[in-house]
Amino acid sequence: AQSVTQLGSHVSVSEGALVLLRCNYSSSVPPYLFWYVQYPNQGLQLLLKYTSAATLVKGINGFEAEFKKSETSFHLTKPSAHMSDAAEYFCAVGSNTGKLIFGQGTTLQVKP
């Protein structure tokens, strides 16, 4: 069975600091991995996706994620946090039936 674990339900950083949101996955087959962001009262917006073409994936809004098979990780990073990055972030794995399996989410707080 496939699963996703996001380490840390809340992460707080200062504006301009590095953002690191952790995601570990479990999958018996090569995984397809996604990061989504959710702003208050909105749906989920796709940040980036890993589909085995390259281990370092660049997404929107300056975010990127690195797939590390040996560590079964797909952590999301951004070099410099902006106030507008405050939101909830979800890591997800595409299951072999096509549905998305989500982690529990990480709320990112950005302090001025």
Next chain:
Amino acid sequence: KAGVTQTPRYLIKTRGQQVTLSCSPISGHRSVSWYQQTPGQGLQFLFEYFSETQRNKGNFPGRFSGRQFSNSRSEMNVSTLELGDSALYLCASSLGVGSNQPQHFGDGTRLSIL
């Protein structure tokens, strides 16, 4: 290109009633999935439709049902509403099926049960 549209955005119902939620996918997308989001359980998969056929179903009671029309628009129905059905219901569309297909989400319907 218009995104995924869900209607209504907000809905208030009482226990025992039934409700129908609507989802219009991105033009050209043929797969529609539904998810329930609650603070306690997070995001949980309800079902997926492709070409008017249900392909997958999550672990929800039979009170939850859905359908897809020939234009790919989808509806979700919940009968005999319970307090625990209060949630944000999200619809997502993708071009096709498969675990590598990114899903694009609507803004959801927030259902409150009194």
